[in-house]
Amino acid sequence: MTTGRCRSAADRSSVFAPKWLSPAQVALLLGFGISKVKMKIATGELRSVKDGKYRRILPEWVDEYIRDQIERQEAA
Template structure:
């Protein structure tokens, strides 16, 4: 009896700096500055930087928290 094929969906684990810039609506230069200054965490893999989606979320949460503190 034939068995049904199984489909596996692989979710993206890493983003490039350019992808993060697009997600945030920032320019590439600004995003690279945020990465190099450590404001957005990243890891070097070869000659490239990679960023976990969680790290983008952490950056956004910090920016929002700072904005809320200033507004209060």
């Protein structure tokens, strides 16, 4: 049974999490500058797709990038 109340902004944000991330969001997430994220996209280290004039990155691709970095560190 519902109470008829509207959900708070915090409740809605968990329901409507973004499917794509912008390079700026990824930079914040990883603690990088935007230039470093753009460089990693340009070199292919971080996957992205072009959506019109924007670059978009799936959260899974950020996780993949992190795993690759860990594997490189462990192999060295």
